Amino acid sequence: MSSNSGIQIPSRLPLLLTHEGVLLPGSTMRISVETARNMHLVKNRLLKGTSLKSTIIGVIPNTRDPEYDTEDLPTLHSIGTAGLAVQVVGSNWPKPHYTLLITGLCRFRVAQLLKEGPFPVAEVEQLDKLEQYTSPDEMSEAAGPDGELGELSQRFYQAAVQLVGMLDMSVPVVAKLRRLLDSLPRETLPDVLASMIHTSNKEKLQVLDAVSLEERFKKTLPLLTRQIEGLKLLQKTRKPRLDDDKRVKAFACFPAITFSLDEEGDDEDGDDTAVLERKVKGANMPEPALRVCLKELKRLKKMPQSMPEYALTRNYLDLMVELPWSKSTTDCLDIHAARVLLDSDHYAMEKLKRRVLEYLAVRQLKSTLKGPILCFVGPPGVGKTSVGRSIARTLGREFHRIALGGVCDQSDIRGHRRTYVGSMPGRIINGLKTVGVNNPVFLLDEVDKLGKSLQGDPASALLEVLDPEQNHSFTDHYLNVAFDLSQVLFIATANSTATIPPALLDRMEVLQVQGYTQEEKVEIAHRHLIPHQLEQHGLTPQQLQIPQDTTQDIISKYEHKHSHIHRGCFTHARSVAGQREEGSDYRSSRTEGGDYQKHVSTDPEAEEPDGVSADMAAPPDMPIVIDHIALKDILGPHVFEMEVSERLTLPGVAVGLAWTPLGGEIMFVEASRMEGEGQLTLTGQLGDVMKESAHLAMSWLRSNAKTYQLTNLVGGSDPLEGTDIHLHFPAGAVTKDGPSAGVTMVTVLASLFSGRLVRSDVAMTGEITLRGLVLPVGGIKDKVLAAHRAGVKCVIIPKRNEKDLEEIPANVRKELDFVTASNLDEVLNAAFDGGFPGMSNPLTLPHIVSKL
Numbered sequence: 036m037s038s039n040s041g042i043q044i045p046s047r048l049p050l051l052l053t054h055e056g057v058l059l060p061g062s063t064m065r066i067s068v069e070t071a072r073n074m075h076l077v078k079n080r081l082l083k084g085t086s087l088k089s090t091i092i093g094v095i096p097n098t099r100d101p102e103y104d105t106e107d108l109p110t111l112h113s114i115g116t117a118g119l120a121v122q123v124v125g126s127n128w129p130k131p132h133y134t135l136l137i138t139g140l141c142r143f144r145v146a147q148l149l150k151e152g153p154f155p156v157a158e159v160e161q162l163d164k165l166e167q168y169t170s171p172d173e174m175s176e177a178a179g180p181d182g183e184l185g186e187l188s189q190r191f192y193q194a195a196v197q198l199v200g201m202l203d204m205s206v207p208v209v210a211k212l213r214r215l216l217d218s219l220p221r222e223t224l225p226d227v228l229a230s231m232i233h234t235s236n237k238e239k240l241q242v243l244d245a246v247s248l249e250e251r252f253k254k255t256l257p258l259l260t261r262q263i264e265g266l267k268l269l270q271k272t273r274k275p276r277l278d279d280d281k282r283v284k285a286f287a288c289f290p291a292i293t294f295s296l297d298e299e300g301d302d303e304d305g306d307d308t309a310v311l312e313r314k315v316k317g318a319n320m321p322e323p324a325l326r327v328c329l330k331e332l333k334r335l336k337k338m339p340q341s342m343p344e345y346a347l348t349r350n351y352l353d354l355m356v357e358l359p360w361s362k363s364t365t366d367c368l369d370i371h372a373a374r375v376l377l378d379s380d381h382y383a384m385e386k387l388k389r390r391v392l393e394y395l396a397v398r399q400l401k402s403t404l405k406g407p408i409l410c411f412v413g414p415p416g417v418g419k420t421s422v423g424r425s426i427a428r429t430l431g432r433e434f435h436r437i438a439l440g441g442v443c444d445q446s447d448i449r450g451h452r453r454t455y456v457g458s459m460p461g462r463i464i465n466g467l468k469t470v471g472v473n474n475p476v477f478l479l480d481e482v483d484k485l486g487k488s489l490q491g492d493p494a495s496a497l498l499e500v501l502d503p504e505q506n507h508s509f510t511d512h513y514l515n516v517a518f519d520l521s522q523v524l525f526i527a528t529a530n531s532t533a534t535i536p537p538a539l540l541d542r543m544e545v546l547q548v549q550g551y552t553q554e555e556k557v558e559i560a561h562r563h564l565i566p567h568q569l570e571q572h573g574l575t576p577q578q579l580q581i582p583q584d585t586t587q588d589i590i591s592k593y594e595h596k597h598s599h600i601h602r603g604c605f606t607h608a609r610s611v612a613g614q615r616e617e618g619s620d621y622r623s624s625r626t627e628g629g630d631y632q633k634h635v636s637t638d639p640e641a642e643e644p645d646g647v648s649a650d651m652a653a654p655p656d657m658p659i660v661i662d663h664i665a666l667k668d669i670l671g672p673h674v675f676e677m678e679v680s681e682r683l684t685l686p687g688v689a690v691g692l693a694w695t696p697l698g699g700e701i702m703f704v705e706a707s708r709m710e711g712e713g714q715l716t717l718t719g720q721l722g723d724v725m726k727e728s729a730h731l732a733m734s735w736l737r738s739n740a741k742t743y744q745l746t747n748l749v750g751g752s753d754p755l756e757g758t759d760i761h762l763h764f765p766a767g768a769v770t771k772d773g774p775s776a777g778v779t780m781v782t783v784l785a786s787l788f789s790g791r792l793v794r795s796d797v798a799m800t801g802e803i804t805l806r807g808l809v810l811p812v813g814g815i816k817d818k819v820l821a822a823h824r825a826g827v828k829c830v831i832i833p834k835r836n837e838k839d840l841e842e843i844p845a846n847v848r849k850e851l852d853f854v855t856a857s858n859l860d861e862v863l864n865a866a867f868d869g870g871f872p873g874m875s876n877p878l879t880l881p882h883i884v885s886k887l
Contacts, residue, residue, distance in 0.1 A: 043161060044117045044141065048093035049080050050155040051118075051135075052109070057239035058094045058116045060139040060163060061223045062230035065341060066094070068133040072108075075153035077133045081120050090120045093143060093159060096240060108151045114162070114244055117143050124339055128456075134341050139226070142246065162246050187252040188221045194259045195228055201266050222248055225255035232262045308336055311352060320360040324516040328355050347453060354460065355514070359467060363474045363522065367431035368399050380425040381418055382559050387411070387546055391426055405503045406474075406524040410482070410540075412532055413548030414698040414817070419528040420480060422548075426526065427476035435466040436478045439493070443486030448496035450513035460513040463500055463520070474522035482539075483529035494536045501525055501542045530696035549816040550698045552844050553590060553824060560586045580658045585666055591824065593670050683795040687787035689866065691779030692800040692822055692830070693771070694814030699821030701798060703765050704776065706783045711759025719764030722772025729762055731803055732780040735859065736788065739807070743863070744872055745788035754788045775812040777803035778831065781859055782866045793866050798822040799831035807859040815839035823847050831856055831865055 051066070051073055058064045068077055080089060095115040122136035141163035149156045195216055202209045212231075219227065229242045238258060245251040315328045331348055338345045367373070370392055377388045390409070398404050411419040420436070427434035442448075450461035459465070466477060485494045499505050500520065508517035532540055551559065565581055661669070682688055687706040692699060717729050736745060737754055745754050754760075762780065764771055778801040786793050800818055802810040811833045820843075822830050828850075832840075834857040840848065854865040863871035 044091060044143065044159070045088055046158060047149065047156060048091065048117060048143070048159050049076050050093045050095050050111070050115070050145075050157055051076055052095050052097040052111075052155075054097045057096050057236055057243055058118055058137060058139045059226040059230045059239060059243060060116055060141050061227045063121075063136065063138045064118075064230075065339070066135045066137060067341070068135060069130075072152075072154045074131075074133065077123060077135070079153065081123055081135075091117060091140070092120060092137075093145075093157065094118050094137060094139070095145075096236070096243070108148075108155060111145055111148065111155075111157075112240075114142055114144055114246070115159075116243065117141050117159070117161070122339070124342060126342065128343050134339060136339070142243065184249050184252070187249060187256065191224060191252050191256050191259065192216070192221055194256065194263065195224060198232075198259060198263050198266070201263070201270075225251045229255050229258060232258060233265075234258055308332070311335075311349075311356070314356040315352065318356050318358075318360055320355065320358075321517075324355065324360070324514075327516050328352060347458075351453065351513075354464075354468065357468050357471075358464070358518070359471050359473045360518075362472050364432050364472050366395075366398060366474075367429065368395050370395050370399075373429040376429050377425055380428075381422060382562055383551060383555050384418065384422065384548065387422055387548065390546060391429065395430075405521050408501045408503065408525050408527070408543045410527040410529060410532075410543035410545045411548050412529050412545055414530060414550055414696060417548045417550060419548055420478060423476060423478040423526040423528070426524070430476065430524070432524065433470035433472050433475040434478070435470050435475050436480055437462050437466060438480045440481035440484040441486055442493050443488040443490065445491030445493050445496040446512070448493050448500065450511040452512045453515070458513055461511050463509070464511045464514060464518065467518070467523075473519065474524070476524045476526060479525060479527040481529065482527040483531055483534045494539050497539055498542065501527075501539065549842065550820050552820055552847055553587065554846060555844070556590050557583055557586050560590070577658055580660045582660065582662075585661050585663065588663060588666055589670070683793055686790050686792055687783055689779050689782045689786065689793045690798040690822075690825075690827065691776045692798050692818035693773070693775065694817050699814060699817030699819070701821050701825045701827070702771075702776065702779070704779045704783045705763045705765065706787045707761050707763075708758050708787060709761075710757060713755040713757070714759045715755075716759065716761045717763075718761070719767050720770045721764060722770065724772050724774050725764075725776055728774055728777040728803065729780050731805055732777060732784055733760070735781065735803065735805060735807055736784050740788075743785065743789070745785070754784075760784070760787075773812075774802035774810075775800045775814075777801060778809060778856075778859065778862045782862065785863055785871065786867075789872070791867055791871075794829070794868055796826075796828040797831065797866055798825070798827045798829075799862065799866065801831070801833040801836075801856065801862070803859060809833045809856050809858055809862060811835040816842045819843050819847065819851065823851060828852060829854060829865070831862055833857070 051068075052070070053066050053073075055066055056064060058066075068074055076092065080092065084090060093115045094117075096112050097109060098112070116139045118137035118139050120135055120137055124134045124136075126132060126134070141161060143159040143161050145157045146160050147158045149158055196213075199209065199213050199216065204210050204213065215227070216224070225242065225245075229239060238254075242251060242254050245254045312332055315325070315332060318325075318328075320328070331352055335345065335348050335352065338348065373392060373395055374388070377391065381388070394404075394407060411422065413419055423436075424434050446461065448461045448463060450464060451458035460468075463477070467473065467475070479497075482497075485497075487494070499509055503521065506520040506523075509520045510517050527543055529535060532545060561581075561583065565586075566576075569575060569579060682703055683690070687708075689704050691702040691704050693702045694700075715729065715733055717726055721729075733755070736743075740746075740752050740754055746752065762783070764776075778799050781803060782793055782799065800812055800815075802812055804810065815832060815836050816839065819830055819832075819840075829852040831854040834855045837853075837855045840853060854861070856862045856865065860871075
């Protein structure tokens with residue numbers, strides 16, 4: 036079929052063996068080159084060639100599995116397609132390979148294989164003409180009006196027009212295909228359409244083998260008819276929807292249509308890229324960010340989709356479009372409504388509520404106020420996180436929580452650079468994308484538990500985020516453009532400020548969220564915890580009732596910690612729900628004998644009706660009231676027992692007050708002495724600071740032994756002469772440290788050396804010096820609440836901590852006596868009944884104790 040007047044391909048062609056598909060003349064195909072033969076062809080022929088002739092290669096379908104590719108050349112298919120290599124792209128990820136963009140020119144037959152290595156070269160015979168095709172009308176006239184070829188050509192053209200007409204013409208590639216049907220010679224239509232519609236490689240191979248034009252029409256027409264029938268069936272089974280549905284059918288019908296037509300150049304950007312460009316311009320982003328996006332978009336248009344960088348660039352542009360550059364919510368500045376909402380969500384916490392209302396008041400006066408950086412510090416379970424969520428509801432803003440516990444990589448905050456595989460933005464930018472506005476409430480939870488590793492310090496990365504003077508231009512490594520965080524309201528939570536870096540702590544406004552009193556816990560349980568647990572377990576207040584006395588027993592005898600109070604309520608609700616399902620009497624509780632008895636409130640003097648026994652169950656509509664007997668049956672024996680008076684029955688024991696991240700605790704300190712060489716032994720997992728406090732206490736007592744009439748075992752004036760002292764802090768599995776146990780150690784040792792008992796209703800806290808001064812300590816409110824919970828009546832605190840008593844609720848202050856001591860003389864005078872002997876100027880209790 037070759038012609039002397041037509042354009043001829045080279046008689047010798049290098050052969051590219053491909054298993055990815057079948058290249059037909061007139062179509063465009065992207066082929067991945069990974070095998071050794073094909074890699075040699077690309078390197079030695081395509082990359083080194085300088086003429087147009089060197090870019091023409093032969094593409095032969097390879098039916099053998101590429102995984103079993105060996106050094107032996109497989110059997111070649113007799114017919115292939117001569118193609119023009121339009122583009123060559125190389126990449127080393129995930130392994131070295133090339134991607135070729137090849138346009139099919141014509142068929143050829145392999146006449147003789149000239150060589151096999153390093154890549155095959157064959158002598159070929161051209162089968163299709165490459166000269167100007169005749170027009171459709173000329174072809175019909177040449178074939179004759181009644182010729183079989185002309186009839187096949189007309190039928191094929193009508194079927195192609197029918198198929199394209201069933202698609203949405205508003206899709207650019209469909210409109211282009213419709214124009215091609217009218218402009219392309221009909222001889223080329225079988226190859227072009229067969230490469231676009233859904234066909235298997237075997238069917239495409241049959242079309243490739245159809246050398247004569249008549250046979251080619253016969254092979255392709257059934258494939259076109261099958262596609263039309265499938266589309267008709269789709270229309271019957273599915274109701275037509277909007278343009279998007281038609282567009283989906285267009286791409287379902289022609290899987291290669293966008294690639295084949297876009298590569299020809301008329302619609303270079305593609306419909307998808309055009310939509311992305313409109314989104315970029317409509318995102319209302321700042322000018323620097325817009326310039327970066329347009330630059331990346333321009334690169335994306337020139338980039339083949341098979342390149343790994345294409346997906347990275349596309350993901351970057353999608354993120355830039357989704358970020359809320361100018362989207363924000365309107366704040367609700369109604370102070371009265373905000374107060375009502377905060378009171379309904381949380382009981383007590385007046386300091387926090389007042390701070391939020393102050394922020395709203397200032398926002399009413401100045402709408403452009405930058406968001407404050409608040410840090411709520413307190414033990415677990417006091418409601419720090421829920422307060423942040425309530426603040427967001429009060430302001431009418433979106434809320435997003437970022438858990439920072441255990442984070443040890445600065446990329447979690449600032450993101451990864453896009454040069455890394457699997458890079459992604461940091462949690463701040465990702466949170467903004469999630470909420471969709473630029474002024475949300477961000478809760479940075481557990482900021483005191485940030486880690487540090489070889490990947491950087493996330494606490495240092497937070498410095499820019501939490502600095503109102505810098506966060507208006509926060510730059511994430513992934514975005515690499517500035518984003519304004521000045522309108523974001525950041526709220527951090529922590530259990531302690533000790534582990535927060537000073538530079539980070541300096542940028543935040545710390546608000547202490549102290550523990551609750553016994554009465555406040557009971558109120559919170561009945562306002563929030565019990566109703567919540569009833570709802571979670573499908574119960575109603577008419578089915579289960581927990582009196583306040585029972586709730587107080589749960590708090591004082593079972594669950595001291597704020598975060599554990601809901602467990603007692605949960606256990607009751609679960610127990611009642613389970614017994615209701617079993618149909619048993621859930622008013623029963625265990626007796627001393629181990630059996631269950633009914634505990635239903637009845638009148639003992641009332642006579643039982645006839646036929647009704649005393650042990651029958653109460654009517655099912657009566658509420659279940661949990662009394663102290665049922666409480667013990669459900670929760671078991673008491674976990675906490677008030678043992679202060681029992682522990683202080685011997686000299687050398689005193690009660691101290693300690694602060695932990697979980698709240699305040701009472702701490703017993705015990706001392707004993709025995710004959711020895713004057714050694715001081717300390718046990719109880721004590722830190723270095725507490726050990727130093729013990730040595731301070733011992734040194735002060737030895738220097739003042741004569742003043743306070745302290746003696747050793749043999750009656751000498753030096754308490755350590757011939758005597759060993761052992762100082763122990765119970766709960767030895769818990770690590771203890773801090774200076775606030777200094778006054779307690781002095782009192783314990785003074786009691787041991789004098790043989791006098793410390794008052795059983797006194798607890799104390801304070802740091803000491805070598806000269807006997809009492810210095811202030813922290814956590815006074817939590818410590819006082821712990822003393823009140825333990826039944827202590829008198830608390831000794833440093834004089835300079837007197838101002839902290841204002842934070843203690845009035846009902847607790849009324850029930851306690853506070854001794855504000857400035858030196859150890861006053862501490863010892865208050866810790867022993869009748870004062871401590873040997874003082875030059877004894878102070879009586881009324882002069883020291885102030886009833887607040």
